[in-house]
């Protein structure tokens with residue numbers, strides 16, 4: 001049995017040209033293999049209407065021709081699988097050779113189709129933008145929850161189309177009128193005729209939930225757009241303009257410290273935040289530069305930053321925070337790779353919460369004809385039928401366009417490209433298979449067994465020091481380094497087994513020599529399987545002498561407790577004849593500890609939002625000689641092995657980059673989204 005999932009979607013090749021690839025992927029592949037774009041096999045391209053023809057006929061006819069062309073395409077692709085009886089390889093099995101040349105009888109089964117909404121409407125032959133293709137809800141009724149809605153099945157919908165033909169054999173318009181209340185096209189759907197479909201593919205239940213298109217490119221931007229529009233209404237044009245500028249500069253500085261998660265918000269959050277509200281009267285259109293987001297996880301990154309931005313953007317509107325909190329909770333649950341009845345029930349409940357809140361805040365009109373908004377209600381249904389979303393992910397089939405269309409296109413003369421691209425892909429994939437077969441046939445060279453590699457621990461980045469400096473001169477190189485000498489002596493004091501810091505500094509040990517070998521940062525080897533390490537990256541920059549804007553925030557485990565700090569300097573030095581790898585860190589305190597230190601109450605700003613807030617720690621004070629004064633900035637030294645991962649500490653939107661005592665929030669969304 002060969003169970004496959006199909007996907008097709010239009011993709012742009014240039015300003016004028018596009019392609020319409022159709023892909024297959026084997027469901028037998030392990031999940032990680034299935035999620036590689038190279039696992040998606042190109043089956044061919046749907047034809048499109050010639051541009052000349054489109055220009056010369058009415059738009060209604062264009063739509064009708066497109067549909068007819070699509071149906072013919074589907075029939076051509078699945079031709080043999082639509083046949084009745086013994087000619088059908090799906091029913092009778094088809095003879096195929098495996099990689100070892102052994103013959104097998106293979107029964108092909110189509111399990112799911114991955115489509116963006118317009119494709120799903122075309123494939124299910126439901127009326128676009130006016131009805132759900134899973135249930136029979138019409139646009140405009142989407143706000144209300146109907147747990148007992150009947151879902152479409154191939155049998156029920158085929159029956160309706162048959163009834164239309166029986167009642168009105170002569171009149172196409174009467175058949176259309178008959179079918180309209182059911183949201184159906186009055187035509188026979190080729191997907192209705194797959195034999196064995198009852199146990200396998202039903203076009204209505206087999207249309208996978210398209211997370212990328214429905215959530216990250218569908219509803220989420222609507223919510224962000226709605227929020228920004230509301231702000232725009234409440235303030236003057238000049239104020240809105242300023243808000244745009246401050247968000248952009250916040251993103252640039254936050255993004256710079258966040259190369260950890262691979263996001264280069266080099267010119268602001270660009271088209272995603274602002275693109276939808278661009279118009280001639282929009283002051284942001286001229287102030288916001290539309291940079292490129294370079295992460296592979298663009299949409300998740302936006303989620304990761306949006307809620308922590310919202311804390312200061314709309315401090316007096318907790319209902320917006322609640323909406324996005326519910327929405328992100330829903331997305332997290334949706335992204336689970338393991339579900340039970342309980343998690344799916346929770347998924348449905350969160351869905352109700354955010355749908356209600358969104359309609360309350362933005363009005364029904366924003367969602368009136370948006371089937372994607374409504375489809376979230378069916379997410380649990382799809383997970384029950386097809387497994388976790390990652391198993392039928394439209395982001396993966398979207399990525400398949402690179403090998404299925406974009407790269408092949410570069411090998412054409414850019415005229416009548418589909419046949420050229422198909423030929424190219426055929427040859428390329430054949431070569432790949434031959435190479436693979438050769439690998440399997442030729443015996444692997446015998447490699448002497450490795451001695452078990454020694455486990456690698458964290459170490460400083462770079463093989464050689466970027467600078468060798470005397471301790472005394474380093475302390476004068478930057479204001480943040482002024483307490484380095486003290487920190488070194490206290491570290492050696494504690495490392496020698498002292499129980500507390502209570503000692504005169506003159507009695508504390510010193511390094512063998514004053515030479516410090518400065519390095520650019522930390523290279524993490526430990527805990528690479530920890531998602532926090534994966535998200536935060538392996539290379540954490542921290543050398544204020546090299547680049548001040550690049551300092552990472554880190555989580556450090558010491559004495560069983562977790563501490564957060566800013567990585568200021570990384571260096572090796574000699575102590576008792578040994579090379580030690582050390583990090584000089586500026587510590588954070590929770591705002592609670594910080595308020596206690598100054599004997600004050602927490603401020604409104606510190607209490608805002610769902611994230612834990614932090615400020616730079618201040619020195620608690622000591623009766624012994626040589627210690628920093630009470631209230632001085634608090635620095636310390638740690639061993640390179642105690643670094644856990646990059647901590648997503650995000651500065652408040654209200655505090656400038658050089659504010660005296662900036663407020664930071666631990667953006668846990670960065671880990672959880």
Ligand SMILES: [Zn+2]
Pocket residue numbers: 132133134135136137374375378
């Ligand atoms: Zn529905």
